[in-house]
Amino acid sequence: MLNDLLTALQAVATLQNFLIMAAGIWAGVVIGAIPGMTGTMAVTLALPFTFYMEPVSSILLLVALYKGSTYGGSVSAILIRTPGTAxxxxxxxxxxxxxxxxxxxxxxxxxLYSSVVGDFLSNISLIFLAAPLALLALNVGPPEYFMLMVFALTTVAGVSGNSLLMGLVSACLGLLLATAGEDMYGSFRFAFTDDMQAGLAVAPVLIGLFALPELFKLIVFRNPPKARAMQLGDDRVSRKELRPVIKSLLRGSFIGVILGAIPGIGPSAAAFFSYGAAQRSSPRADNFGKGELEGIAASESANNGACGATMIPLLALGVPGDVITGVMLGAFMIQGLTPGPLLFQTNIHEIYMLFIGMLLSSVLLFGAGKLTMRMFTYIAKIPATLLSPLVLVLCLYGIYSIGNSMFDVIVLLAMGVGGFVMYLLNIPAAPFLIAFILGPMIEENLRRALAISRGDPTVLLSSPITWIFAALVLFVVGLTIRREIKKANERKARFQ
Structure with missing residues (x-):
């Protein structure tokens, strides 16, 4: 085995492979930072270029694009409140x-630090836990998926701002909008036009909800005199600031690994799950949503932790973990590699090369992040009056370029107006987005579970895993009710 590893390391450690991975990481970061330009788009567009490459080099390029775009989404999310990725x-x-x-x-x-740590731990988990985690994922059926998604939905309580009622209203609106389009039995809901029969895409809803309201604020409120370009400030994260977030960072990484190994979950759900767990356990829970480093660490470690983990079911079972690994499955087949248990017997040399390359890509992600950070941070120095029109153009171009669809642009603008109205009514946008993303998974797995049991609802509590998640849901709901009662008593005492 040692000889195989040394041979694989020698094969990977070439200038060509380093340049391929570095180019993939850097391009992924840039694409992920542009609103509307998703990692799926980057990997799909790069696929034709891999046809004439060496098998492992081609897969490493696609993996590098995936990792880079996942981190890159945080750049625009931080600087202009426009998440580059969901x-x-x-x-x-x-x-x-x-x-x-x-x-x-x-x-x-x-x-960046959270993304690199999450990515590295994810790669380590891929190497040592591919088979066990893949077997565990096989035991997770529709009832377990449903209870897991319901538990993830309890994150809504943590991002509801000062009013849990408004947060619940926002989440209900998100769940309602998520039902638009065709269901699993071929029925149409809210299909007022032919375009709506396919449902609403995540990208225009996400960007419209977070990015455009900032532009509308600038137009309506005429940019108050005190407003000025954001300052970068001291960019060093001190030991004092890092020490309290290590727990959430490591927990988020492992949440990303576990959820990423379950096909269909993906980085978005992992990020919400980790964020909610960090907020519930943090002594600074009240500061979440107001500028808390622990919130960033929890989110970024989880979504990058899920990246390598989505390769676990792909390599071990031949089942793609998400849309991007679905594209990678095609790349494997094109190169004459068939993912699955036999891959570890017939192509173990390529597997070792892939593992080593993914570990090296974590180091390259850190370097690319540092280099592009210096480039992107100049965005923070641009006055809002100049930046907002540029953001609008990028949003419109990015959304239209995904599917060449004017309907997506209309959804983007409609969600922008809706997001601004929600801002005026003090309705938080985050619960809406969480419910919109999790809604289809909740509905689909609920209906599958009931179909399997012929309508018997007890199937939702038919295994130890479902009981665990049900208990966690009750526990979180109890804590939320207790917190709201405490807040009400404090307000009552303040006015007496």
Whole structure:
């Protein structure tokens, strides 16, 4: 085995492979930072270029693009409150307030450190836990998925701001909008036009909800005199600041690994799950959403931790973990490699090369993040009056370029108006987005579970895993009710 590893290391450690991985990481960061330009788009567009490359080099290029774009989404989320990817939506909750406080550099560095740690631990887990985690994922059926998603939905309580009621209203609206389009049995809901039969895409909803309201604020409120370009400030994350977030950073990495290994979950759900867990356990829970480094660490470690983990079911079982690994499955097949248990017997040399290359890509991610950070941080120095029109153009171009669809542009603008109205009514946007992303997974797995059991609802509590998640849901709901009662008593005492 040692000889195989040394041979694989020698094969990977070539100038060509380093340049391929570095180019993939850097391009992924840039693409992920542009609103509307997703990692799926980057990997898909790069696929034709891999046809004439060596098998492992081609896969490493696609993996590098995936990792880079996942981190890159945090750059625009922090600097202009426009998540480049859906998995960076949680990062915007605390990253943008920190940027407004003149700590954009500090927030970017925390996102980078968390992404690299999450990515590295994910790669280690892929190497040592591929088979066991893949077997565990096989035991997770629709009832377990449903209870897991319901538990993830309890994150809504933590990002509801000062009013849990408004947060629940926002989440209900998100769940309602998530039902638009065709369901699993071929029925259409809210299909007022032919375009709506396919449902609403995440990208225009996400960007419209977070980015455009900032532009509308500038137009309506005419940019108050005190407003000025954000300052980067001290970008160094001190030991004092890092020490309290290590727990959430490591926990987020392992949450990303576990959820990433379950096909269909992906980085977005992992980020929300980790963010909620960090807030519930943090002594600074009240500061989440106002500029808390721990929130960034929890989100970024989880979404990058899920990247390597999505390769676990792909390599061990031949089942893609998400959309991007679905594209990678095609790349494997094109190169004559068939993912699955036999891959570890027939192509173990290529597997070792892939593992070593993924570990090296974590180091390259750190370097690319540092280099691009210096480039992107100049965005924070641009006055809002100049930056906002540029953001609007990027949003419109990015959304249109995904599917060449004017309907997506209309959804983007409609969600921008809706997000601004929600701002005026003091309805938080984060619960809406969480519910919109998790809604389809909740509905699909609920209906599958009931179909399997012929309508018997007890199937939702038919295994130890479902009981564990049900208990966690009750525990979190109890804590939330207790917190709301405490807040009500404090307000009552204040006015007496």
């Amino acid at each position: 998995s960076a939506a949680c990062t915007a909750l605390d990253g943008y307030p920190l940027a407004q406080q003149g700590k954009a550099g500090k927030a970017l560095n925390m996102a």
